[in-house]
Amino acid sequence: MTDDTMTIREMCDAYEVTPRTLRFYEAKELLFPIREGQKRLFTKRDRARLKLILRGKRFGFNLEEIRQLLDLYHMGDQQVTQLTRTYEIARDRLADMERQRDELTQAIDELKEQLKWGEKMISSLKAPKKAAE
Numbered sequence: 001m002t003d004d005t006m007t008i009r010e011m012c013d014a015y016e017v018t019p020r021t022l023r024f025y026e027a028k029e030l031l032f033p034i035r036e037g038q039k040r041l042f043t044k045r046d047r048a049r050l051k052l053i054l055r056g057k058r059f060g061f062n063l064e065e066i067r068q069l070l071d072l073y074h075m076g077d078q079q080v081t082q083l084t085r086t087y088e089i090a091r092d093r094l095a096d097m098e099r100q101r102d103e104l105t106q107a108i109d110e111l112k113e114q115l116k117w118g119e120k121m122i123s124s125l126k127a128p129k130k131a132a133e
Contacts, residue, residue: 005034005041015050025053030067060093 008019025031026040030053033040042050049070056066069089072082 005043006047008033008040008042011042011047011050014047015054017050017054022050025050028063028067030063030070059090060097061089065089 006014008022011017011022012019022031022033022040022042026033031042031046031049033042033046035041052070053063053066056069057063061069069082069086072085073079075081
């Protein structure tokens with residue numbers, strides 16, 4: 001590896017991804033490694049893009065959204081368009097995540113209530129048996 005490039009193995013180790021993941025991102029035109037025969041060399045640009053891809057995935061962005069956002073980097077407006085669109089998608093994603101959290105909290109509360117009811121039912125059904133003994 002030079003300071004400017006990393007092999008697929010080095011990328012996998014550094015970013016905790018599989019070679020298959022890197023090849024998939026390359027096939028989806030998210031990464032553009034230098035090809036030397038069968039060897040792939042990833043540049044600083046590829047590393048920066050991979051960091052953004054992984055962050056976007058962690059936040060629930062789909063690959064098409066990520067690809068579109070990465071493509072906006074070259075608009076020539078000092079990333080204003082890219083940052084604005086990223087902000088809009090992130091704001092929408094946060095609203096979705098908060099809605100999902102609220103739904104999950106409600107489901108957890110309901111399940112806890114059902115468990116309490118179940119405990120009471122089990123106890124009441126066992127109680128007469130103890131009295132009969």
